[in-house]
Amino acid sequence: MSANPHIKRSVAAISGYTPGEQLRRPCLVKLNTNENPYPPSPAVAAVLHDFTADDLRRYPDPVCKELRAIIAERHGVTPEQVFVGNGSDEILALATRAFVEDDGQIGFLDPSYSLYPVLAAIRGVGALAVALDRDFVARLPESCAAALFLLANPNAPTGRLCPIMEVEAFARRFAGVLLVDEAYADFASDNAMRLAASRPNVLVMRTLSKSYSLAGLRLGYAVGPADLIAALYTIKDSYNVDLLAQRIAAAALRDEAAMLANVARVRATRTRLAARLAELGYAVTPSETNFLWVYPPARLAAQAVYARLKAQDILVRHFPGVRTGAHLRITVGTDQEVERLLAALKALNGAGEGSL
Ligand SMILES: Cc1ncc(COP(=O)(O)O)c(C=O)c1O
Numbered sequence: 001m002s003a004n005p006h007i008k009r010s011v012a013a014i015s016g017y018t019p020g021e022q023l024r025r026p027c028l029v030k031l032n033t034n035e036n037p038y039p040p041s042p043a044v045a046a047v048l049h050d051f052t053a054d055d056l057r058r059y060p061d062p063v064c065k066e067l068r069a070i071i072a073e074r075h076g077v078t079p080e081q082v083f084v085g086n087g088s089d090e091i092l093a094l095a096t097r098a099f100v101e102d103d104g105q106i107g108f109l110d111p112s113y114s115l116y117p118v119l120a121a122i123r124g125v126g127a128l129a130v131a132l133d134r135d136f137v138a139r140l141p142e143s144c145a146a147a148l149f150l151l152a153n154p155n156a157p158t159g160r161l162c163p164i165m166e167v168e169a170f171a172r173r174f175a176g177v178l179l180v181d182e183a184y185a186d187f188a189s190d191n192a193m194r195l196a197a198s199r200p201n202v203l204v205m206r207t208l209s210k211s212y213s214l215a216g217l218r219l220g221y222a223v224g225p226a227d228l229i230a231a232l233y234t235i236k237d238s239y240n241v242d243l244l245a246q247r248i249a250a251a252a253l254r255d256e257a258a259m260l261a262n263v264a265r266v267r268a269t270r271t272r273l274a275a276r277l278a279e280l281g282y283a284v285t286p287s288e289t290n291f292l293w294v295y296p297p298a299r300l301a302a303q304a305v306y307a308r309l310k311a312q313d314i315l316v317r318h319f320p321g322v323r324t325g326a327h328l329r330i331t332v333g334t335d336q337e338v339e340r341l342l343a344a345l346k347a348l349n350g351a352g353e354g355s356l
Helices: 042-050 052-056 063-073 086-100 113-124 164-173 195-199 226-235 243-254 257-277 302-311 335-350
Strands: 082-085 103-108 126-131 148-152 177-181 200-205 221-222 291-295 328-333
Touching: 042 243, 052 243, 063 082, 063 221, 063 243, 082 226, 082 302, 086 113, 086 177, 086 200, 086 221, 086 226, 103 113, 113 126, 113 148, 113 291, 126 257, 148 164, 164 177, 195 200, 195 221, 195 243, 221 226, 243 257, 257 291, 257 335, 302 328, 302 335
Parallel strands: 103 126, 103 148, 148 177, 177 200
Antiparallel strands: 082 221, 200 221, 291 328
């Protein structure tokens, strides 16, 4: 079938981002999109309880003043150094429009967050992929011609943290804007937020989707030099963050203790899960996130393990492709969910020779 001629050729040519499956089945063990298995702060439920339909008559604050003040205080910067977006995905898209000329390039690691090359394609600019080494360790380039570098740290889907000293050294030698995507920083041992306050070309981005258990809310933010932040404000949609999201995010951010308690539980389960997977013969990449990047034991193909688990209502993530296709990404769930996963994997190990 030929493409509809009304659609721009460049758009028709893009394959688009493939999100993780969002199946809704009651008994599903959902370990495929790095959501938090624990509920958000009780303060979130309180906001929802008090929210009235009448509240929706008016537009929200277009520049999220209250939220920016909370975030600025948290990170020791001024509100002018904070941008709030409709999820961090929105901020990534805005950065590709604000910091890259039409003949420019966007850099990122490979493999990394699979949205990055899609954003470069949507923006119609070059993509400069910097290969991770064979153990998925990042070697940040000595020189890089990109105008914008999107650095997921810790990286997804591998879970590894690139030492912040190396990130800082890269920021110093890199002539473009370095956007450090810290979606998983709360699960990690270090982060680059100090660079956002000190380097003229560094933006550090966080999301409430993972550690704050609010993936459904769509709230992300970036911290960095005021001039870069102002550029993002210039081009954003008028009301990019809705009223309910602003109120809920403010309540959640004020209750940092609830987030930290959930993170501690996830990290403890991560350690146990990694040890048990290793016992089952899986090679587990060291993780500073809420997921594990694993390589199944010799006889099992990752794609087949994924399919077998899915047949038992256990969803993990498989990314087809040369660098990623032999691995699986497994989100750290509750202890109960993880037990179901491990029991299923154990049964697969015991399945007859050649069955996978
Ligand atoms: C590295 C990375 N950045 C950003 C995001 C998206 O975050 P948000 O939900 O805030 O758009 C994800 C989600 O999976 C991610 O893995």
